[in-house]
Amino acid sequence: MPDLSIDFAGIKAPNPFWLASAPPTNSGYQVMKAFDAGWGGAVWKTLGVPVINVSSRYGATNYRDTRMAGFNNIELITDRPLIDNLNEISEVKKYFPNHAVIASLMVETKEEWHQIIKDVENAGADGIELNFGCPHGMCERGMGSAVGQEPEVLKTIVEWVMEIAQIPVITKLTPNISHIVDPGLAAVQGGTDALSLINTIKSIIGIDLDTYAPYPVVDGKGTNGGYCGPAVKPIAMEMIKELAKHPDIQNTPISGIGGVETWRDVVEFILLGAGSVQVCTAAMHYGFGIVREMEAGLIQFMNDKGYETIYDFKGKALPNVTEWKHLNLKHKVVASIDETKCIGCDLCYIACDDGAHQAIKLPQDGSSRIPQIIDENCVGCNLCSLVCPVEECITMEQRDDGTKHITWDQKGKLGQQPTTFNDDKAGGKGHFVPTVQDALKHRK
Ligand SMILES: Cc1cc2nc3c(=O)[nH]c(=O)nc-3n(C[C@H](O)[C@H](O)[C@H](O)COP(=O)(O)O)c2cc1C
Numbered sequence: 001m002p003d004l005s006i007d008f009a010g011i012k013a014p015n016p017f018w019l020a021s022a023p024p025t026n027s028g029y030q031v032m033k034a035f036d037a038g039w040g041g042a043v044w045k046t047l048g049v050p051v052i053n054v055s056s057r058y059g060a061t062n063y064r065d066t067r068m069a070g071f072n073n074i075e076l077i078t079d080r081p082l083i084d085n086l087n088e089i090s091e092v093k094k095y096f097p098n099h100a101v102i103a104s105l106m107v108e109t110k111e112e113w114h115q116i117i118k119d120v121e122n123a124g125a126d127g128i129e130l131n132f133g134c135p136h137g138m139c140e141r142g143m144g145s146a147v148g149q150e151p152e153v154l155k156t157i158v159e160w161v162m163e164i165a166q167i168p169v170i171t172k173l174t175p176n177i178s179h180i181v182d183p184g185l186a187a188v189q190g191g192t193d194a195l196s197l198i199n200t201i202k203s204i205i206g207i208d209l210d211t212y213a214p215y216p217v218v219d220g221k222g223t224n225g226g227y228c229g230p231a232v233k234p235i236a237m238e239m240i241k242e243l244a245k246h247p248d249i250q251n252t253p254i255s256g257i258g259g260v261e262t263w264r265d266v267v268e269f270i271l272l273g274a275g276s277v278q279v280c281t282a283a284m285h286y287g288f289g290i291v292r293e294m295e296a297g298l299i300q301f302m303n304d305k306g307y308e309t310i311y312d313f314k315g316k317a318l319p320n321v322t323e324w325k326h327l328n329l330k331h332k333v334v335a336s337i338d339e340t341k342c343i344g345c346d347l348c349y350i351a352c353d354d355g356a357h358q359a360i361k362l363p364q365d366g367s368s369r370i371p372q373i374i375d376e377n378c379v380g381c382n383l384c385s386l387v388c389p390v391e392e393c394i395t396m397e398q399r400d401d402g403t404k405h406i407t408w409d410q411k412g413k414l415g416q417q418p419t420t421f422n423d424d425k426a427g428g429k430g431h432f433v434p435t436v437q438d439a440l441k442h443r444k
């Protein structure tokens with residue numbers, strides 16, 4: 001049986017599954033229930049001067065038959081008195097001394113930071129998370145993402161915190177920035193023990209077509225919210241990778257957040273360097289019970305691969321994430337259709353003909369609806385295999401013999417990069433495209 005326990009910047013937890021600071025961690029009742037269900041840690045709903053929230057607060061992207069593929073909120077930090085939260089943190093720690101309780105904090109002045117840090121330490125919190133991410137409401141008051149978007153300000157506040165903190169400090173970053181390394185580096189320079197990301201992405205989830213107000217509508221008006229859930233996972237993974245690969249950040253533990261829902265998401269985040277994962281939307285959607293599938297799946301994965309601890313595979317994908325200029329331009333794949341699986345829907349033909357490279361043809365004699373790949377036209381873009389509704393029906397076959405290797409970077413050094421508008425060295429020179437008139441040949 002693999003050991004799932006972690007030591008995250010000095011915060012110990014029985015497993016890497018943590019609840020993110022959000023409604024599921026709003027009270028001791030919820031955090032206790034979550035720990036009992038199997039979660040290893042919880043980042044408490046952000047504490048500070050309690051707020052007044054609006055009603056309603058949430059919106060969602062329902063994609064086809066998938067509810068909440070993306071989730072959006074305009075909720076602020078806790079609206080409960082600090083003393084109630086502190087008492088409940090102490091209570092939870094009595095019942096679950098070996099689980100991680102991290103207090104998320106957001107206040108304004110140095111004095112407030114110092115006071116609230118002492119308060120949560122006295123309550124028994126195992127760590128602190130600095131919320132520099134909230135992209136609505138709190139940023140208008142100079143907190144949340146307003147701090148996360150200003151690396152110098154962020155660094156100063158981290159320094160204030162580190163002057164006094166006796167327990168590990170995690171700095172939570174906003175994704176609402178063009179270069180995540182800037183705030184990441186500022187936090188490390190300020191002395192943070194760890195980083196976490198992402199907080200929500202500034203967004204408008206939709207517009208009511210009768211009232212013309214953005215969702216969620218508050219008495220006829222709305223505002224931008226923060227986007228999260230499965231839709232944001234790729235953005236979170238890219239940002240985690242950026243930090244985990246950076247030479248001055250790579251030794252700082254990272255807690256990965258954003259769209260985590262299944263054991264597979266957890267493994268992917270760890271492969272990109274995360275030392276724990278945090279979950280909000282999936283717990284709000286399906287409840288705390290999802291952790292059981294995460295745990296079983298992670299154990300199965302580790303058993304299959306022969307890993308004993310999560311540190312055996314943490315960051316293992318990072319050496320394979322490179323820059324485009326280092327990819328092998330000689331690698332060649334071509335689509336291949338498994339005729340025994342094909343249901344003749346022709347979605348691949350439509351996608352390739354209209355959206356790719358006209359490399360799929362349909363039998364003209366009406367004998368079959370199974371399309372055929374025109375190998376010499378196929379650029380191996382993958383589109384047909386992505387649209388095909390049948391699993392493993394279209395696969396990409398390697399056509400180069402694996403012996404040749406040249407990258408854009410190497411081509412530059414050899415003077416082989418195209419440099420003029422009509423350069424013979426360009427990749428598409430002489431590649432098949434139909435004639436312009438062919439577009440109209442099926443006109444009735
Ligand atoms: C309704 C709601 C309230 C949230 N409140 C907080 C908060 O108080 N503090 C915080 O740091 N993040 C807050 N978040 C952000 C989450 O902690 C998390 O960073 C984000 O939702 C991405 O994770 P997910 O895709 O698993 O939801 C909130 C998110 C939601 C949906």
Ligand code: SF4
Nearest residue numbers: 352378379381382384
């Ligand atoms: S891989 Fe791209 S170019 Fe090749 S057949 Fe499929 S869609 Fe067309």
Ligand code: SF4
Nearest residue numbers: 342343345346348388
């Ligand atoms: S999309 Fe897949 S199932 Fe449909 S015709 Fe193409 S290969 Fe067959």
